[in-house]
Amino acid sequence: MPVNIPETAQKRVVIIGAGFAGLRLARKLFKHNFQVVLIDRNNYHQFQPLFYQVATSGLEPSSISFPLRKVFQKSENVFIRIAEVRRIMSEKKLIDTTLGTVWYDYLIIATGATTNFFGMESFETNSIPMKSVSEALFLRNTLLENFEKAVTIRDEEEVRRLLNIVVVGGGPTGVEVCGALAEMKKFVLPKDYPELDFNLMNITLVEANTHLLAGMTEVAGKKALDYLANLGVEVKLKHKVEKYDGNTVELEDQENLETRSLIWAAGVKGQMPSGIKKENVVRGNRIKVDAYNRIDGCENIFAIGDIAYMETKAYPQGHPQVAQVALQQANCLAENLKKMQRKKDLVPFKYRDKGSMATVGRNRAVVDLPHLRFAGFPAWLVWMFVHLMSIVGVKNRLVIFINWLWNYMTYDQSLRLIIRPSAKSVEWQKRQK
Amino acid sequence: MPVNIPETAQKRVVIIGAGFAGLRLARKLFKHNFQVVLIDRNNYHQFQPLFYQVATSGLEPSSISFPLRKVFQKSENVFIRIAEVRRIMSEKKLIDTTLGTVWYDYLIIATGATTNFFGMESFETNSIPMKSVSEALFLRNTLLENFEKAVTIRDEEEVRRLLNIVVVGGGPTGVEVCGALAEMKKFVLPKDYPELDFNLMNITLVEANTHLLAGMTEVAGKKALDYLANLGVEVKLKHKVEKYDGNTVELEDQENLETRSLIWAAGVKGQMPSGIKKENVVRGNRIKVDAYNRIDGCENIFAIGDIAYMETKAYPQGHPQVAQVALQQANCLAENLKKMQRKKDLVPFKYRDKGSMATVGRNRAVVDLPHLRFAGFPAWLVWMFVHLMSIVGVKNRLVIFINWLWNYMTYDQSLRLIIRPSAKSVEWQKRQK
Numbered sequence: 001m002p003v004n005i006p007e008t009a010q011k012r013v014v015i016i017g018a019g020f021a022g023l024r025l026a027r028k029l030f031k032h033n034f035q036v037v038l039i040d041r042n043n044y045h046q047f048q049p050l051f052y053q054v055a056t057s058g059l060e061p062s063s064i065s066f067p068l069r070k071v072f073q074k075s076e077n078v079f080i081r082i083a084e085v086r087r088i089m090s091e092k093k094l095i096d097t098t099l100g101t102v103w104y105d106y107l108i109i110a111t112g113a114t115t116n117f118f119g120m121e122s123f124e125t126n127s128i129p130m131k132s133v134s135e136a137l138f139l140r141n142t143l144l145e146n147f148e149k150a151v152t153i154r155d156e157e158e159v160r161r162l163l164n165i166v167v168v169g170g171g172p173t174g175v176e177v178c179g180a181l182a183e184m185k186k187f188v189l190p191k192d193y194p195e196l197d198f199n200l201m202n203i204t205l206v207e208a209n210t211h212l213l214a215g216m217t218e219v220a221g222k223k224a225l226d227y228l229a230n231l232g233v234e235v236k237l238k239h240k241v242e243k244y245d246g247n248t249v250e251l252e253d254q255e256n257l258e259t260r261s262l263i264w265a266a267g268v269k270g271q272m273p274s275g276i277k278k279e280n281v282v283r284g285n286r287i288k289v290d291a292y293n294r295i296d297g298c299e300n301i302f303a304i305g306d307i308a309y310m311e312t313k314a315y316p317q318g319h320p321q322v323a324q325v326a327l328q329q330a331n332c333l334a335e336n337l338k339k340m341q342r343k344k345d346l347v348p349f350k351y352r353d354k355g356s357m358a359t360v361g362r363n364r365a366v367v368d369l370p371h372l373r374f375a376g377f378p379a380w381l382v383w384m385f386v387h388l389m390s391i392v393g394v395k396n397r398l399v400i401f402i403n404w405l406w407n408y409m410t411y412d413q414s415l416r417l418i419i420r421p422s423a424k425s426v427e428w429q430k431r432q433k
Numbered sequence: 434m435p436v437n438i439p440e441t442a443q444k445r446v447v448i449i450g451a452g453f454a455g456l457r458l459a460r461k462l463f464k465h466n467f468q469v470v471l472i473d474r475n476n477y478h479q480f481q482p483l484f485y486q487v488a489t490s491g492l493e494p495s496s497i498s499f500p501l502r503k504v505f506q507k508s509e510n511v512f513i514r515i516a517e518v519r520r521i522m523s524e525k526k527l528i529d530t531t532l533g534t535v536w537y538d539y540l541i542i543a544t545g546a547t548t549n550f551f552g553m554e555s556f557e558t559n560s561i562p563m564k565s566v567s568e569a570l571f572l573r574n575t576l577l578e579n580f581e582k583a584v585t586i587r588d589e590e591e592v593r594r595l596l597n598i599v600v601v602g603g604g605p606t607g608v609e610v611c612g613a614l615a616e617m618k619k620f621v622l623p624k625d626y627p628e629l630d631f632n633l634m635n636i637t638l639v640e641a642n643t644h645l646l647a648g649m650t651e652v653a654g655k656k657a658l659d660y661l662a663n664l665g666v667e668v669k670l671k672h673k674v675e676k677y678d679g680n681t682v683e684l685e686d687q688e689n690l691e692t693r694s695l696i697w698a699a700g701v702k703g704q705m706p707s708g709i710k711k712e713n714v715v716r717g718n719r720i721k722v723d724a725y726n727r728i729d730g731c732e733n734i735f736a737i738g739d740i741a742y743m744e745t746k747a748y749p750q751g752h753p754q755v756a757q758v759a760l761q762q763a764n765c766l767a768e769n770l771k772k773m774q775r776k777k778d779l780v781p782f783k784y785r786d787k788g789s790m791a792t793v794g795r796n797r798a799v800v801d802l803p804h805l806r807f808a809g810f811p812a813w814l815v816w817m818f819v820h821l822m823s824i825v826g827v828k829n830r831l832v833i834f835i836n837w838l839w840n841y842m843t844y845d846q847s848l849r850l851i852i853r854p855s856a857k858s859v860e861w862q863k864r865q866k
Binding site for chain 1: 436437439440461476477487493494495496500502503506507508509512515517532533561562565566567568571574578581584585586587624625626627628745828832835845846849850851852853854855857858859
């Protein structure tokens with residue numbers, strides 16, 4: 001059954017995914033002569049760079065999520081459908097979704113990336129990933145529940161296991177969540193749980209590489225390491241994890257770590273929709289595209305953002321999977337779609353690296369710009385400014401700013417709520433299956 | 434197994450429930466010569482009067498919830514335990530909880546009230562109650578999901594059923610949620626869903642009584658009726674609902690109403706812990722108490738708030754189940770517990786009615802004070818001020834104020850997010866069972 005979308009004379013552009021790439025593309029085509037269908041499984045756009053603050057009770061999910069329908073209010077040419085994509089059928093120019101089939105003139109795959117466990121099942125089962133607002137909330141609830149359990153237990157070994165947190169992966173996510181957890185341990189938890197001895201609690205960051213923040217300069221990685229050590233985080237570089245049963249993390253050739261909370265931030269892989277030909281899928285589960293983000297052998301199917309893999313002279317291994325690439329590819333593709341309409345020559349994508357940054361905590365951050373790098377308080381201010389300005393929605397900006405100011409002044413995040421789904425919601429979900 | 438609570442020479446006061454009554458009592462005993470154990474199933478206090486704004490996307494759950502541990506930070510005499518109470522064993526001065534057993538010197542039952550379906554199973558199964566933050570969120574998600582479904586459907590009858598909302602119960606909750614929904618229909622939904630025809634949507638309030646807001650003056654009820662009619666809500670007074678299968682509401686001697694969303698706000702009953710003797714339970718599933726909130730025949734067990742039923746000259750049918758009674762009973766009991774310690778005479782509870790109020794929407798509210806009643810814009814301002822001042826936490830106040838101001842100026846609530854629990858959270862919950 002086809003999805004209920006009005007038929008027009010306009011060419012129909014179907015975009016799968018409303019992350020940085022998909023949302024930007026839809027906005028660029030807003031009020032242009034295309035019919036745009038934006039499909040996502042959620043009715044909101046999520047701002048990934050701040051998931052870790054949701055997980056550590058610093059921000060509410062709503063502050064970093066934005067309803068898609070609000071972005072395209074009163075829009076006449078953008079149609080939003082909340083659905084999962086089941087299959088792409090390129091020979092028929094159709095996709096099959098949980099709402100029915102949708103035909104397209106142009107299909108844009110912007111499904112992004114998901115957690116990569118590199119085939120290690122014990123981590124997939126027992127660790128906690130952080131690649132969606134829902135997962136960040138789940139992590140928050142799990143940590144808080146473990147503290148609550150620790151209060152009621154007398155066995156010191158078990159208390160340690162409940163308090164300890166191990167983070168695997170020393171990229172920006174791993175570094176930022178470790179910093180936030182260390183500040184919670186220092187400023188908030190002893191006040192909330194006067195009954196517990198937080199000297200028993202260890203926060204450990206495990207990274208296989210020789211330095212942190214692999215995407216940035218080595219200087220930045222070293223600085224981040226200093227900051228984390230300063231906050232009491234134990235950083236284990238050149239260590240590989242092997243197995244995790246929910247209680248004990250086994251390290252390669254090393255002693256074990258005891259923890260009930262293992263946060264997995266070790267890598268991502270493309271979130272591949274089904275129906276993409278095998279020969280188009282390359283390493284990291286990404287889709288190989290040409291300089292116009294077009295999929296090889298498909299005139300009218302494109303991939304942009306984290307899922308796309310484009311080899312260029314400057315980036316022979318593909319671009320880094322970051323927001324900037326996604327946004328710039330969306331901009332470029334929007335221009336090219338308009339050019340196609342006017343039968344003009346297409347422009348190849350060229351990435352302009354605007355730099356990268358990571359924050360570790362209060363007054364502590366590292367910034368690498370193309371010709372300048374700095375750290376400390378100024379870097380921390382720049383980090384906040386850039387993130388605040390990148391957030392969708394004036395009210396979200398305002399609310400996040402107030403939260404940050406508040407947390408900064410009071411050394412406290414006050415969102416330590418374990419809000420579970422209602423019994424009825426669980427019951428109704430079961431009924432639907 | 435006993436719960437891990439340190440033994441002291443202080444008398445131990447165990448409070449079940451951290452609603453208005455339980456939380457106030459614990460705060461009044463904070464830093465006094467008692468050991469206080471506050472037990473709740475959630476790690477936060479919920480501000481019930483604003484649940485309807487969570488349900489209608491106006492406020493976030495976190496704005497009206499407050500972490501219990503934050504209230505009692507650094508406290509030496511208040512112990513918080515997140516647990517369900519399984520049974521009261523008064524002969525042993527023990528309660529059994531999901532964390533283990535807790536002994537008490539004084540036990541305070543402040544479990545509040547829950548939804549009363551008056552034995553009508555079809556409503557219990559298919560309608561949506563609104564007696565917790567989680568339920569309010571579930572209601573929000575359900576309404577938004579129904580709008581999303583309506584977009585994809587061509588059958589007009591089914592579209593109507595998805596858009597229509599029926600609210601049963603014309604007390605403050607029913608009136609307030611109807612007002613908020615009517616404003617959403619008027620200001621927000623047509624912008625979010627330009628594809629849908631909201632002339633198809635009916636909001637209906639069904640009330641068995643002859644007027645709305647039974648706890649207030651008849652003038653206030655009439656005014657609320659005017660306001661609702663003005664906003665396009667169809668109010669059916671003197672109508673009783675009989676059955677609801679999830680699609681069709683059957684009314685006694687009347688035509689049916691078609692809706693997929695029935696909000697149940699028709700009544701409450703005491704949330705009775707097990708182990709209370711049958712002879713102590715009276716109508717409305719409440720516990721009969723004397724003038725000191727003591728349960729008959731139990732020297733050291735008290736009930737306060739919505740669960741308590743106290744007959745007095747002024748209130749021969751018991752006090753109304755409202756926040757003011759709960760707070761005043763908690764204050765009185767705190768004084769009496771201190772008097773008991775000093776072996777002084779106890780003071781009987783006396784309720785001082787400070788008035789009641791309800792809001793219907795922008796600039797529309799009704800206020801009944803003991804010697805004064807008014808409506809409209811001044812009532813609406815008073816309503817906002819009183820609720821803002823009653824909220825726990827300065828930051829919550831600030832955030833709610835900004836939200837209200839924002840919504841007032843923009844005619845918009847921007848929290849229309851359907852955030853579902855992560856797959857892992859559902860999986861882990863199953864595993865625990």
